[in-house]
Amino acid sequence: MKPVIPAVKAVIIQGNSFLGLKKSGMEQEVYDLPGGKWNTVKRKGSVLYAKCLKKQG
Structure with a gap:
């Protein structure tokens, strides 16, 4: 089993759009x-x- 890595993420919404980062x-x-x-x-x-x-x- 892979180790669990704690992370924090944000959902940033403005109007009808949200911020997504293209990899x-x-x-x-x-x-x-x-x-x-x-x-x-x-x-x-x-x-x-x-x-x-x-x-x-």
């Missing part, structure tokens, strides 16, 4: 939600906020 280098179109691995030492909310800011540029 590059894939054979088919693959999308993901902003977020990432969660180091259990940090608070979930602060990790998610930082990950979203990083993706926003």
